[in-house]
Amino acid sequence: MKKLFLIVCLCLAVGVAKSQTDVYHPFPDSNAIWRVDWGEAYCYNNSHPQAHYQYEMQGDTLIGIYNYHKIVRVLGYGSYVCGPYYIPGAGYMGAIRQDTSLRQVYFVPKDTAQEQLLYDFNLSIGDTVPGKFIGGAIVQSIDSLLIGSTYRKTINFGYIIEGIGSTSGLLEPPSQLELTPELKCFIQDSIHYYLTGPCELPDIVFEYFSDENEGTLFPQPATDYVIFRFAGYHISYKVMVALFDIVGQRISLQYEIENDFIRINTSGIKPGIYQLHVQETTTQKKYFNKLIIQ
Numbered sequence: 001m002k003k004l005f006l007i008v009c010l011c012l013a014v015g016v017a018k019s020q021t022d023v024y025h026p027f028p029d030s031n032a033i034w035r036v037d038w039g040e041a042y043c044y045n046n047s048h049p050q051a052h053y054q055y056e057m058q059g060d061t062l063i064g065i066y067n068y069h070k071i072v073r074v075l076g077y078g079s080y081v082c083g084p085y086y087i088p089g090a091g092y093m094g095a096i097r098q099d100t101s102l103r104q105v106y107f108v109p110k111d112t113a114q115e116q117l118l119y120d121f122n123l124s125i126g127d128t129v130p131g132k133f134i135g136g137a138i139v140q141s142i143d144s145l146l147i148g149s150t151y152r153k154t155i156n157f158g159y160i161i162e163g164i165g166s167t168s169g170l171l172e173p174p175s176q177l178e179l180t181p182e183l184k185c186f187i188q189d190s191i192h193y194y195l196t197g198p199c200e201l202p203d204i205v206f207e208y209f210s211d212e213n214e215g216t217l218f219p220q221p222a223t224d225y226v227i228f229r230f231a232g233y234h235i236s237y238k239v240m241v242a243l244f245d246i247v248g249q250r251i252s253l254q255y256e257i258e259n260d261f262i263r264i265n266t267s268g269i270k271p272g273i274y275q276l277h278v279q280e281t282t283t284q285k286k287y288f289n290k291l292i293i294q
Contacts (some may be wrong), residue, residue: 024121024205027098027105027162029069032057032188035199036169038181052076052184053090054201055170061095063108063115067096071107071170075244076201090250093171103162107131107171118171121162123155137174147193162192216247217276221292225269228278230287242277243269243291266293 032122034055058072073093094109096118099291107118119128128135137156144151145158153162159174164186168174185192185199192199215230228241241262243251251274255264263279271294278287 005114010252023150024100024103025147025150025167026100027096027163028057028188029098029121030057031190034165034170034186034203035184036172036181036182037184037197038169038172040180052201055093063095063113066097068097068108070095072294074201090244105165119160120163121153121160129155148191161194167194167196215287215289217289217291221294222266222292224265226266226276226291227265228262228264228276228287230278240277240279244275244277245272266291270294 005011036055037051038051038053045117053073056072056074057069059070061068061070071093073090073244075090089110090240092170096105096106096107104117104123105121106115107121108115110186120127123139123142125139125142127139131141131205137159139155141155141157143154143158145154145161147161147164152164154160164182165170166174167183169183170180172183175181182196183194184197186194187199216227217226217228219226238261239257241253241255241264243253245251251269253264254268255262264276272292274291274293276287276289276291
């Protein structure tokens with residue numbers, strides 16, 4: 001009798017999960033955040049995520065005949081500190097819309113009007129995952145995952161989750177070789193529906209943590225140029241220099257490397273407050289600080 005009771009309970013649980021996954025959980029249309037870390041295996045193994053950022057829905061826009069929701073990328077402090085950055089850009093990245101009847105989500109990247117199929121939650125085993133950003137894999141499994149109080153459909157062993165997207169990130173491709181993008185959390189209407197790590201974005205761009213003894217940056221404010229020196233250290237030619245504005249957008253730079261300093265041309269950069277990142281890639285010596293251009 002006890003065994004029969006357990007079997008009945010198990011069948012009921014499976015039935016409930018199956019019935020819940022038959023209900024489509026739509027993509028958010030406002031108040032949503034996807035928090036992502038992106039890096040290389042070397043970066044993570046040394047506790048240096050290459051980039052941390054989040055996607056936010058910020059208002060709507062009309063493209064053609066459809067209404068879309070704007071997707072904005074906000075960079076956290078410490079981005080670009082380890083290895084190259086494979087998905088450039090910050091600020092407005094594009095816009096998404098969904099067709100709930102087809103269970104599909106579409107994306108229009110910035111600087112284009114070309115719509116792309118980003119997610120298809122109506123896939124079956126054997127289908128190809130669509131999309132320029134996350135696509136290419138063959139669907140090998142369809143399952144369900146308990147999110148909050150309901151079960152949601154998942155594709156390829158939980159890699160894609162209905163109503164949330166990829167566990168690599170909203171627009172990120174799957175982890176491959178040394179590349180390791182990872183969705184840390186998903187928030188909708190202030191509720192954490194998915195959480196694998198810190199949900200808070202690391203101190204936003206203008207929290208400066210470099211010790212002044214690590215390097216010098218002059219003149220401040222800069223007009224035509226600025227000079228950077230690591231304290232007591234000759235700079236090699238394996239160095240990365242990056243400049244960001246107050247919203248985290250990377251600014252194009254021209255610079256020259258001398259024996260013990262870097263001369264950065266600021267004459268073509270509009271006045272404002274920026275953040276300078278310098279990293280010597282051989283020793284991983286780093287410097288981050290504010291740069292004022294007038």
